Amino acid sequence: MQSANRAWSGLAALAVAASLSVATVDDDKPAQAPKPDAEQQPKAEKPKPATTVQQVVIAAKQFASGAVCDGCSGTGRAPREGRRDNGGGSNMTLQKEVHYKVECTACKGVGLRGSGPVWNLGTKLVGALASISTTDPKWGDNIEKVRASIAEVAAVGLSALQRRIAGTVETKLTSIKPEMNEPLLCVGLIADDNIKEGDRRLWIELSSSWYAVIERPRITDGFEGKAALAGGIVRRIEDRNGRKLVELHDGFVMTTKVQE
Numbered sequence: 001m002q003s004a005n006r007a008w009s010g011l012a013a014l015a016v017a018a019s020l021s022v023a024t025v026d027d028d029k030p031a032q033a034p035k036p037d038a039e040q041q042p043k044a045e046k047p048k049p050a051t052t053v054q055q056v057v058i059a060a061k062q063f064a065s066g067a068v069c070d071g072c073s074g075t076g077r078a079p080r081e082g083r084r085d086n087g088g089g090s091n092m093t094l095q096k097e098v099h100y101k102v103e104c105t106a107c108k109g110v111g112l113r114g115s116g117p118v119w120n121l122g123t124k125l126v127g128a129l130a131s132i133s134t135t136d137p138k139w140g141d142n143i144e145k146v147r148a149s150i151a152e153v154a155a156v157g158l159s160a161l162q163r164r165i166a167g168t169v170e171t172k173l174t175s176i177k178p179e180m181n182e183p184l185l186c187v188g189l190i191a192d193d194n195i196k197e198g199d200r201r202l203w204i205e206l207s208s209s210w211y212a213v214i215e216r217p218r219i220t221d222g223f224e225g226k227a228a229l230a231g232g233i234v235r236r237i238e239d240r241n242g243r244k245l246v247e248l249h250d251g252f253v254m255t256t257k258v259q260e
């Protein structure tokens, strides 16, 4: 058997050598999801109304601004400038101003902040996303904003995201087991995309033994054969015909246009 880390990061499409080491979790435990079955209709006497579409938009923007490295805007390379001797004869040296790029020191070239912010902000977004009513007309008006923010994070690269979250996902699924109704993020290869009883479900291969089944994603950008960042609320974990499944509801699936 391979070591757990290698097996877990064994996504062929993403397994660039540099990304095989699994990052450890930097800090706090992931944020807890709001209750997914929370009452949707705000009532005057309720001190805390259910999650609003606006709160989801804000959570999505916070995910993008907090997960993407601000030292390099997600590129992994930061601009530098300096002066270079351009030759100028014996008495005076002409110097030319040069601009170049170096590996970003803030993220060490990954393009993302640490595992803690990526996981916490991403799972917070999943929790908020799952809590809204998709029949709220405001959702239709704002879905593109939320999609754009998630796409911004995915655009940094799925290998980079895998480096940041694989360790947490592995620990959650194999050691401590996620709690039901807890939000989860993952990166994997979309192995199947089908409709069951009118609801879309995507199977995502996370490792050699684990699949995530994304049920009724609220935002879906991806199809079979593509790698994706995905998330949802944990509703079920089971062994089925030798496969281990975690069923995630009401989240998202997002691929990236970036070639990896």
Ligand SMILES: [Zn+2]
Pocket: 069, 070, 071, 072, 073, 074, 075, 076, 077, 104, 105, 106, 107, 108, 109, 110, 111, 112
């Ligand atoms: Zn950076």
